[in-house]
Amino acid sequence: MGLGKIARRSFLIGTAALGAGVAFGVYSYRREGENPLRAGLAPDAAALTPYVLLDPEGVTLITPRADVGQGAASVQAHLLAEELDVDPAEVRLSPGPASPVYHNGKVAAEGMPLAAWDDGFAARTGRAASEVAGKLMGLHLTGGSTTVPDMYDRLRAAGASARETLKAAAAARLGVPAETLRTEGGRVIWAEGALPYAELIPALAEVEVVQDVPLRDPSDWRHLGRPHRRVDIVAKSVGTFRYGGDLVLEDMVHATVVTNPTRGGGVVSMDASEAEAMRGVEAVLPITDGAAVLADNDWRAFKAARALRFEWGGAGPRDDSLLEMHAAALDGDRDSAFTDEGDVDAAPGKRIEAEYRVPFLHHAPLEPATATVRYTPEATEIWVATQAPIFVAEAVARLTGQDREQVTVHVLPAGGSFGHRLEHEWVEQATEIARQVPGRPIRLMLSREQDMTHGFYRPMAMARGRGTVETGQVRSLDLAVAAQSVAESQLGRLGYPALGPDVAIVAGAWDAPYTLPDRRITGHRVPATVPVSSWRSVGASHNGFFLESLMDELIHEAGADPVEERLRLLSHAPSRRVLETVAEMASWNGPEGKRGVAFAFSFGVPVAQIMEVRETSQGIVMDRLWIAAELGRVLDPVNAEAQLSGGALFGIGHAIAAEITFGGAGPEQQNFDTYESLRLWQVPQVEVRALGSGGSIRGVGEPGLPPAAPALANAIFAATGTRLRRMPFSAEMRFA
Amino acid sequence: MRIRVNGTDHEVDFEEDMPLLWLLRDELGIHGPKYGCGIGQCGACTVHLDGVAVRACQVWAADVGAAEVTTIEGLGTEDAPHPVQQAWIDLQVAQCGYCQPGQVMQAASLLNETPNPTDAEIDDAMSGNLCRCASYPRIRAAVRRAAGQEGA
Numbered sequence: 001m002g003l004g005k006i007a008r009r010s011f012l013i014g015t016a017a018l019g020a021g022v023a024f025g026v027y028s029y030r031r032e033g034e035n036p037l038r039a040g041l042a043p044d045a046a047a048l049t050p051y052v053l054l055d056p057e058g059v060t061l062i063t064p065r066a067d068v069g070q071g072a073a074s075v076q077a078h079l080l081a082e083e084l085d086v087d088p089a090e091v092r093l094s095p096g097p098a099s100p101v102y103h104n105g106k107v108a109a110e111g112m113p114l115a116a117w118d119d120g121f122a123a124r125t126g127r128a129a130s131e132v133a134g135k136l137m138g139l140h141l142t143g144g145s146t147t148v149p150d151m152y153d154r155l156r157a158a159g160a161s162a163r164e165t166l167k168a169a170a171a172a173r174l175g176v177p178a179e180t181l182r183t184e185g186g187r188v189i190w191a192e193g194a195l196p197y198a199e200l201i202p203a204l205a206e207v208e209v210v211q212d213v214p215l216r217d218p219s220d221w222r223h224l225g226r227p228h229r230r231v232d233i234v235a236k237s238v239g240t241f242r243y244g245g246d247l248v249l250e251d252m253v254h255a256t257v258v259t260n261p262t263r264g265g266g267v268v269s270m271d272a273s274e275a276e277a278m279r280g281v282e283a284v285l286p287i288t289d290g291a292a293v294l295a296d297n298d299w300r301a302f303k304a305a306r307a308l309r310f311e312w313g314g315a316g317p318r319d320d321s322l323l324e325m326h327a328a329a330l331d332g333d334r335d336s337a338f339t340d341e342g343d344v345d346a347a348p349g350k351r352i353e354a355e356y357r358v359p360f361l362h363h364a365p366l367e368p369a370t371a372t373v374r375y376t377p378e379a380t381e382i383w384v385a386t387q388a389p390i391f392v393a394e395a396v397a398r399l400t401g402q403d404r405e406q407v408t409v410h411v412l413p414a415g416g417s418f419g420h421r422l423e424h425e426w427v428e429q430a431t432e433i434a435r436q437v438p439g440r441p442i443r444l445m446l447s448r449e450q451d452m453t454h455g456f457y458r459p460m461a462m463a464r465g466r467g468t469v470e471t472g473q474v475r476s477l478d479l480a481v482a483a484q485s486v487a488e489s490q491l492g493r494l495g496y497p498a499l500g501p502d503v504a505i506v507a508g509a510w511d512a513p514y515t516l517p518d519r520r521i522t523g524h525r526v527p528a529t530v531p532v533s534s535w536r537s538v539g540a541s542h543n544g545f546f547l548e549s550l551m552d553e554l555i556h557e558a559g560a561d562p563v564e565e566r567l568r569l570l571s572h573a574p575s576r577r578v579l580e581t582v583a584e585m586a587s588w589n590g591p592e593g594k595r596g597v598a599f600a601f602s603f604g605v606p607v608a609q610i611m612e613v614r615e616t617s618q619g620i621v622m623d624r625l626w627i628a629a630e631l632g633r634v635l636d637p638v639n640a641e642a643q644l645s646g647g648a649l650f651g652i653g654h655a656i657a658a659e660i661t662f663g664g665a666g667p668e669q670q671n672f673d674t675y676e677s678l679r680l681w682q683v684p685q686v687e688v689r690a691l692g693s694g695g696s697i698r699g700v701g702e703p704g705l706p707p708a709a710p711a712l713a714n715a716i717f718a719a720t721g722t723r724l725r726r727m728p729f730s731a732e733m734r735f736a
Numbered sequence: 737m738r739i740r741v742n743g744t745d746h747e748v749d750f751e752e753d754m755p756l757l758w759l760l761r762d763e764l765g766i767h768g769p770k771y772g773c774g775i776g777q778c779g780a781c782t783v784h785l786d787g788v789a790v791r792a793c794q795v796w797a798a799d800v801g802a803a804e805v806t807t808i809e810g811l812g813t814e815d816a817p818h819p820v821q822q823a824w825i826d827l828q829v830a831q832c833g834y835c836q837p838g839q840v841m842q843a844a845s846l847l848n849e850t851p852n853p854t855d856a857e858i859d860d861a862m863s864g865n866l867c868r869c870a871s872y873p874r875i876r877a878a879v880r881r882a883a884g885q886e887g888a
């Protein structure tokens with residue numbers, strides 16, 4: 001068993017994650033992995049670092065973090081291009097192979113109780129150890145808004161190393177000192193001409209890779225820090241961009257599946273006679289928990305799948321019992337109490353209490369889950385949009401009984417994810433099908449109904465908040481949050497234990513940088529029932545709402561101003577800055593019977609938002625939304641705005657109208673008619689300010705979400721006097 | 737039977753009830769129109785019939801008759817984008833991009849009929865097209881830009 005595997009086996013969440021790094025020592029950590037581009041490299045090609053590939057056609061940049069719409073491909077390309085001196089629009093991009101070399105060094109820290117604003121010795125040590133763990137575990141993974149923080153130095157260093165190596169090769173070939181050469185537009189320039197990088201491939205064999213090249217000062221940047229044109233923007237605007245469902249391989253079969261809406265319930269009986277007789281249907285094949293239809297096009301497969309008659313086994317959970325489990329968890333033992341200051345039970349002042357809750361939610365990216373698999377006994381090839389290619393490869397190898405090396409994953413771009421493509425159940429289904437038709441590629445596309453009812457959902461969560469106010473100020477705050485553990489559910493599916501307290505249950509609440517004399521945040525773990533997963537901003541997706549609603553209730557009770565009182569309680573300078581900025585953007589002058597404010601700190605990014613609403617005879621209208629965020633450094637202002645605004649609106653849309661409910665026979669929502677989504681006519685005017693005031697650089701895909709729903713709820717309270725404590729808000733409030 | 741798509745005639749053989757979306761995607765290999773819901777709720781499959789936006793998942797291919805089908809591939813190209821596509825490029829509307837062929841076709845149809853739409857007309861016309869990435873503010877701005885209403 002390799003070190004990486006052992007490390008992953010013992011991947012413990014919570015403080016115990018430290019152990020993995022320490023136990024294996026520094027030796028294996030320092031050892032650089034084999035450059036995965038070398039395997040199968042053509043003789044006339046060269047791999048300069050794991051991120052830069054040269055062949056006679058030119059340069060290919062490897063961008064291993066998955067692009068799920070958040071712009072990861074573009075930002076990775078620009079980080080490399082900034083040092084390599086190529087035009088990102090002129091080179092090819094590839095996500096590269098699944099490899100531990102592309103491990104994510106930052107994501108493991110998200111599972112640890114380390115506040116991102118904490119710069120103390122223990123927190124720094126913990127973060128360093130979690131980077132070691134991420135490397136040892138070979139976590140080739142996209143998530144946790146880590147692409148930019150994790151790749152910021154790494155890709156620039158790779159670009160610089162490749163550039164200097166190319167210069168060394170040119171110097172050797174030309175017989176001139178490397179210092180006399182410079183690079184521009186994918187060429188090495190010398191006194192009498194220019195050499196395209198690709199022409200230097202033979203000369204590269206003669207030189208050593210130049211390491212540890214100093215990085216350019218940001219003041220010299222040509223790409224980073226200013227608006228980029230996304231590398232995919234033209235193709236996505238004219239309709240030529242290709243997704244997994246557009247892949248066509250020779251001799252390919254179209255497939256779809258129908259499985260028990262109660263996962264694991266199995267099949268009691270199936271009647272496939274009608275389906276099998278339908279035009280274009282090649283076969284109906286059994287798979288785990290259901291059946292697959294193979295046909296000559298997607299629609300014929302869908303149509304035949306609807307004609308399958310099943311009697312399902314197993315009994316599914318129901319919302320009423322799930323709610324009881326959450327209430328019982330709040331009454332029961334704590335999973336965590338990472339924040340416990342002063343004595344909340346003895347805090348003086350007037351006391352208020354409130355209970356909040358949120359439902360299960362599906363990621364529901366607009367592109368339904370799709371995977372293509374070709375199996376032969378010798379090798380399995382997979383084409384799929386995934387955030388975790390190594391997990392996919394390992395899962396498939398387990399199913400086929402093949403070695404990991406016999407399984408190749410081609411990573412495709414995704415039509416959205418929001419965390420969904422950290423899962424891979426549909427790849428396993430496609431593999432089960434492919435094994436029954438060896439040699440033929442099968443392209444599995446889930447129907448929207450199958451996709452909607454077989455999600456790995458954002459957990460339901462419930463919270464009890466208490467607090468006291470005294471002399472016009474918030475004095476104490478006590479928030480208890482109950483939810484299933486996402487880490488336990490996700491790691492369990494991968495075959496790894498998740499021990500220790502789950503940070504995600506309280507993320508965005510326990511680490512909020514408020515300072516109060518008496519403050520406690522406790523997590524309560526609900527026993528695993530419905531499989532749950534990371535949904536955009538994970539725990540902060542509900543805790544932003546719980547904490548900022550409670551905070552707003554306390555501030556209202558105290559008779560204080562919602563911005564002023566939060567500023568009084570926030571000691572963290574970047575957090576104060578975003579709140580001051582958003583107040584200035586909105587010309588804040590109190591709630592004015594229409595405005596609500598909220599603040600949240602997640603993935604290292606403080607974000608403040610102000611929402612302005614209007615009550616009309618048709619219901620609530622959202623007029624304006626202001627967003628301010630501190631990213632440390634802004635690499636692309638255009639994308640930062642898109643992600644912050646997209647995250648906020650994604651949060652608002654779900655808060656208003658979306659829920660996955662369970663009535664005993666699986667999820668009750670089948671499609672976008674009942675799983676409602678934000679639509680254009682609801683969208684307020686949005687104004688974003690992304691600050692880059694220095695400090696650690698941060699990612700932007702998730703942090704826009706947590707403050708959005710509470711800003712809306714707080715605005716609705718200002719406008720109507722009704723306090724919304726439960727999502728979806730539409731259950732209690734009419735929206736125009 | 738015969739169907740005309742993006743100016744080209746195709747001879748095809750298919751079931752009466754096959755939706756136009758799947759005829760385009762699976763039989764003709766035209767992948768611009770996307771499948772998002774299959775029930776007329778998301779707009780990812782939007783194409784034009786004689787210049788008017790329809791949900792291709794809700795139109796039986798057999799009912800198309802002599803109407804001219806235009807998909808996003810027939811609207812413009814990478815080298816010669818349609819003004820709506822150009823506005824989408826200039827304002828960098830797309831995130832994951834999966835909804836955008838439908839958004840662009842819906843917007844082009846709106847501007848065919850109403851070259852200078854009001855904000856309310858834009859919201860009305862575009863609200864049947866979901867964008868799960870919530871690129872909505874830029875969709876709104878790009879429609880205005882394509883209509884020549886805004887400089888930036």
Ligand code: FES
Binds near residue numbers: 771792793
């Ligand atoms: S696929 Fe046609 S409207 Fe959704």
Ligand code: FES
Binds near residue numbers: 834867869870
């Ligand atoms: S850009 Fe992703 S669904 Fe619209």
